[in-house]
Amino acid sequence: MKKIIASSVLATSVLMPINVLGSTPLSTYAASSQTVVIDQLVGKKALLTASNVNVRKGAGTEFNSISKVHTGQIVSVLATEKNSKGEIWYKVSYNSTEGWIISDFLKAATTAVKSSTTTSGTSYAGTTQKIGKNAANMRSGATTSYKVVATIPVGTSLKIVSAFTNAQNEVWFNVDYKGKKGWVTSDLFVLNATAGETATLMKVVNQTTIHKGATKNYDVVSTAKPGTTLVIHQEFTNALNEKWVQVTYATGKKGWMLASAFEEASIANKVIIKQTSVYSGATTNYKTVATLAVGTKLSIFQEFTNASKEKWYQISYAVGKKGWVPADSFESVSSIPENPSTELPPVDESNHVVIDTNIKVSVPVANMRSGPGINFDVVTQSKQNDEFVSTEYATDAIQEKWYKVSTSNGDAWIHQSVISIVENTDEIPDFDETGVIKRFNALMYTDSSFNSKVILGLPKSTTFSMINQIISDGTSWINIRTSQGVEGWIPDFEINDDIPTMFGTKTSTVYSGASETSKKVDTINLNSPVRVLRTLNSWVNIETQSGKRGWIQASVLSNGSPIQLINGRTEVRNGQDYLVWTKPSKFKLTYTMPSSNVLRVYGNLSQINEIKSKITGVDNMKIEQVAGGTSVLLITFNANYTYTIRDSDKELTIKVVPKGLVGKKIIVDAGHGAKDPGAVGPKKTKEKDVTLATAKALKAELEAAGATVVLTRSTDVFLELKERTDIANKSDYDAFISIHADSFNATSKGTTTYYNATVNFNGPKSLTLAKSIQSDLVKTIGTYNKGVKEQLFYVNRMNELPSVLVELAYISNPTEEAQLASVAFQKNAAAGIRKGLENYFNQ
Known part of the structure; x- marks a missing residue:
């Protein structure tokens, strides 16, 4: 009975309506040395800390919305008012618009400094990076006080011309967008991570093993050598107070390793005994950059006694970031052994366990909450068959699991009763096992480097024995032996099914090398799917549908197919029922009528979003895959109904109406x-x-x-x-x-x-x-x-x-x-x- 109750509460949207404004997650801001009093914002500039915030005609939600503003927007604060509900609202001005915004989503632009997701940004110069969750404002200078010169859509790939760290320690990228140059804060980029994540590139200092979870109890999945550069996605401190980081160690694969692998040798390890601030220098006069909780274990890199005879320690408070804390914040502990026993106490499963889990929603609608329990707010919802990769789970008071996933609305938690676990069938084989080449035209190298000599080509379906595996220069390499006894190295994308697919945005040439002076080997067209093997600056190494391998400019590829029907839904327009799909790009569709009550819509579509909700007059709707992998929409109408279909540049609509002249x-x-x-x-x-x-x-x-x-x-x-x-x-x-x-x-x-x-x-x-x-x-x-x-x-x-x-x-x-x-x-x-x-x- 307990399971049934939990499932009904979690899967029914009407029990907990979503408050969009109240549930929008606020951005995280670094601490400032100055406290801002609310009234002091009047007459000053302020910064928006959330997206889709309503600007209203008056100081309250009962007033009509006149527009919306998004994260990073700078506004001028004209006045403040406390309404009858006790809410504090600001009257603001921006882009010739005046209106009211609730105080929850404003910060002083001069004192609230957004934490940077990169340490210097210089390593990104010359690379192509993608705008993440929100549209990005491109400015004339490298702070939010500069004029907005363009707005760049989500998913846009941009070449990073250079990087700059401003006086607030924010990293900004100089980019070229549609022939115009400007500055965009690095926080708005995905930075080679998966969609929607921010990431940091760091170089391994100490060789270490990579595990499935954030303790050494978890299986080893790879080894990171010194000098290897890895993408870091998030940090986690486990039940042993060890700091671990999640990294991408191979194409499409993530694992966990000790953060100390990225740090220079420390002189000692110490534990915080009281909550303390981390400063940018060795006195409290310096800027506060972080706050540390009791029990945090840190590596000490150097000791310093300042002019006031106070002893301070330099520590790493985040991967790649160092600061100073007073010595009285610590108690000494013995140094952590270089190779601690594998017999570590298990992670406390009544709290949080960090491990990647593939999950699929198993109910029609599932509520997703801000924390692991039904007492937390609903922040979004998911539909049946939606799939996620959960990075950790937590158990609640009645020992039931909640899984943490990333959504378009930020992180959210989903209950075990409304999901099923999906087994991953694409794992790399263990050592001493056999494998099979899954790509066309695979190459075997003499060493674990693309610069080494090619020994031979391996056709698709070639079998081999696996000898060893390492990570080198961000690529996972596998040492193999063929059935003829030839040994060499192959990159792991040669054996993985789960590698990224991208789509052509126009007719483009594929070259034999990462240069337009190289030999032409193939051509891709609009919407052509290609498999992405690796990237090199602004070029992408791909495999085409015909099995040819070559290089193409990243700017002519898109993560999403431009020819698809998305956001399928039912709507009522002018009192009449419609089936509606959004078109992400301009393309033409075709339809036929196999019989009087059947409609068949097609047109080189890579995907059609299925409409789950019912509509009067439609007996059946299904999506079929035809030759070439394209999708076709088939709709069967009730014998008493007919339809009017329209194909515009932005959407496909099908109006479903009763037969006859009445109402036409x-x-x-x-x-x-x-x-x-x-x-x-x-x-x-x-x-x-x-x-x-x-x-x-x-x-x-x-x-x-x-x-x-x-x-x-x-x-x-x-x-x-x-x-x-x-x-x-x-x-x-x-x-x-x-x-x-x-x-x-x-x-x-x-x-x-x-x-x-x-x-x-x-x-x-x-x-x-x-x-x-x-x-x-x-x-x-x-x-x-x-x-x-x-x-x-x-x-x-x-x-x-x-x-x-x-x-x-x-x-x-x-x-x-x-x-x-x-x-x-x-x-x-x-x-x-x-x-x-x-x-x-x-x-």
Whole structure:
């Protein structure tokens, strides 16, 4: 029963609504030597510490939001007010906008200094790095007080021209964005880590082993040699007060190693006996850079007695960062043995255990909280089959596990009852086991370096015996022996299935080396998937779909496919139900109608986000993979429902509506007008007059049947062709009918309905509409049936709606001219078109 209760509480979103404003995690700021009183912000600059913060018309959440601001935005504080709820709000000004922001999300720009994620940044110069979770402001100088010269979207890759550490010890990168140079704080970059993480590059000083978890009880997964540069993702102090760091030791693989591996030899190890501050120098007059808790074990690098006869110790308070603490903060302990016994006490599993675990959400909706317990706030939610890599878990008071994961809203915790554990099948084989080459055209080297001599090429599926494994220059190398007895080294990406896939953003050349002067070996196109083997400055070593290996500029690759349908959802727009997908880039889709109630949408799509929620009128929706690995969307509609599909630059929409004319929205276009009379008959009948009269009669017919109608013109006015299609393309309507009268010679006769399918996305439905209208129209008015024809008329070709152009009869024929001028004929034509539309919407 306990499990059932936990699961229902955690998986039901209505039990704990998300307060977006209140749950947005605040950024961490380094301590300042000066305390800021709230009122002192008035008249000064302030810094936003969270994203998606509402700017409101007044000092309270009951006032309307006028815009949103994000982390790093500088604002001028004009006034402060304490409202009836006791909340403190600031009136601020920025970018010619004035409004109110709650005080929780503002810090004094001159005293709150954001902690840097890099130590100097110089090692990044010349590399290409990616903007992380939030859009980045590029400024004219290397502090937030400088003017914003551009806003760079999330995921943008930028070449780092140089790095600079300002007076606040913030590391800023000089970058080139769209031909314009400026400065972006390093905290906004992913820095070669996984998406959304910040990271630090550090060089190993002391050889050490890398483990699955943050104690030596965990299995050894690799060894890091002195001089190896590794990406550090996070720090953790275990139950033994040992400081460990999580690193990437091979492509797509993380592990844990002692932080002391990155530190120079220490003179002693000591434990903090009282909470103390870490200073940038050996007196309390220096800036505070960190605070240490009781029980923290630290390496001591040097001892110093200042002018006041106070003894201070230099310590490492974070990986790559050193500071000073007074000697009276410590008690001495014996130095930690170089190789402590592997018989260490186990980690206290009633608290936190640091270990990577692959998990998958097993319920429709799961609440994710700010801490490991149901008493913590819900910060976001996940859906069934969402997968995460948990970096640690904690057990609560009733000994149930909570898993910590990284989300777009920051770190969050998810309960064991709403997830399942996913076994990792892509582990590197243990020593003395056999392995198999999984890449095309793998190379074996004489040593664990890409600069060493190539011994031979290894085809895909070649088997081998594993002798040893080491990490060198950030790459995991495996010493192998082939079945023919040849020994050598291969990088681990040659045997891993789980290596990154990226996509081409345009047609680009693949070279044999990391230079445009190298030989051309292949070409990739927009949306072509490639496997990423390694990077070198601004170049990426890839394997193409055809198995060819080469180098390509990082700037022409994207982590996400530009041709996919994402964020699938249901929406209600103007009282009608829609299926909606977002398009991350501009591309064209195609659809067919295998049967009257089935829709098939395709177009080189790498992925289609499945819509889980139900919508009235849709019986079934599924996504299929077809030849070439592309995705196809198949929707089966209820027999009593129909749909209108639209493909715009930014989204695909499918409006689902009951069959019949009732509630349908139709645009009727009377051809020509004013200075453009159209064709003129022998008795001077003008086409523009016939089309307008028929359009008005059709409007009356359709409205009587329950439809909504818009006329492109209701009087004798002139409209450009683009003005007519703009009315359709900016609407949420269901069909477009353009009315005309034909002209050739006195013996020409009959009725024709035209459509376009070569350009118009809605060609399939336009053809169906044309057939339906043509059939009922000629039956009603009794003219010769010239049939349905495809043509490149502008109003059909440039229309996003199902659209047709009807030529009622020949105004050049004296007999048909007389009919066209007749009110009775015009009304009959309107009735015939109405019947055709009714049959179309009932199919």
